[in-house]
Amino acid sequence: MRAVVAELQRIEGLCGRERHAPKWAPRSMDLDILLFGDMVCDEPGLVLPRPDLLRRAYMLGPMADVGGDVVHPLERRTMSELWERFDRDGHPLTRIELSLGAQ
Template structure:
């Protein structure tokens, strides 16, 4: 069994879509470890802010099967894969890490490249797996976050159940 890490993001009816995605992820993969939820600005397009978090779970499924399941969950959350990668999303699920697996093909890159450059991915990932080492660089995720944190821009930790926020 491999430890799998998936980023979860939404900027359309965020709380509802994240709750639905978590329910569907649990139904498919079982028990989930959840990071805190963070709010961040849209990247690459003008749009409403995103809520982002990272979930972790154990599975023996191959990365392609995991990605297929993630796409089905996105679809069930109302996402249309219309080729526009930069725009509003009801749900965006990305496979970040699959154990220590390293792979690159037309549909899957592991570890996902955004881990080292996007605060909305690395911050919640380091929160739940800070001592885990990046499969390529060997650096801990906590050390990677410490290096990126100063240039991370605005991230706010959000309690989506009560609407209270804490700055991060």
Template sequence: MNNPHRMCEEAVERLSGLEGFQLKRVSSWYFTEPVGYREQAWFVNGVAEGSTLLAPLQLLENLQKIESEMGRVRDFKWGPRTVDLDILFYGDEIVELPGLTIPHPELHRRRFVLVPLCELVPELRHPVLGITVKELLTGISEEGQEVRKVEYL
């Protein structure tokens, strides 16, 4: 919020220290127009790739622990937050559990996800929709979803 880019860097640092998780690559950071509740500052978004021995729910628990350690307060859905860590894909697995859906159910509608994701894995195929990340990105409108690469810092 004050320094969203710094929060993202810190989240990545904490992710790289997670036991049972090996961080491989991180995308560029992007300033992104707020989607959903629009009367708020632009977000900073990025995507990370790793390999893990953690089961999906264990991974989610660890991400939520990082969020709360970083002082996340849940004010209201889609409002400002210090940090938000979502699981986008888990290999090519489809997970539908109470409280956890993978692939993330909104990812294909969100340019703020697809643009950084496309930097890392353009050819990754969405296991439910059956098309690649690059194809998903080409298919959605830019209307109200501006995304600008962070070029400095």
């Protein structure tokens, strides 16, 4: 797993990410591992599943869209179930349709 984290950080660097910037500074690229199967890990630099997944609409909403049947290894509920219970009024999420094909 450390090799995966190192590769993601390498890609962030290629995109101009500065690793020594302040914690909440703007970033050119931010790649995070939210889940990795049923893995539960709490080590410096790697916490899985990522705790923010249950607090951030921009993480949980899309996760429910693409992996609604995936079970959160600690909550033992699917992403769809967690999204249904999520406070969407307090954390609004706006879907934006992108046209990524050739024009």
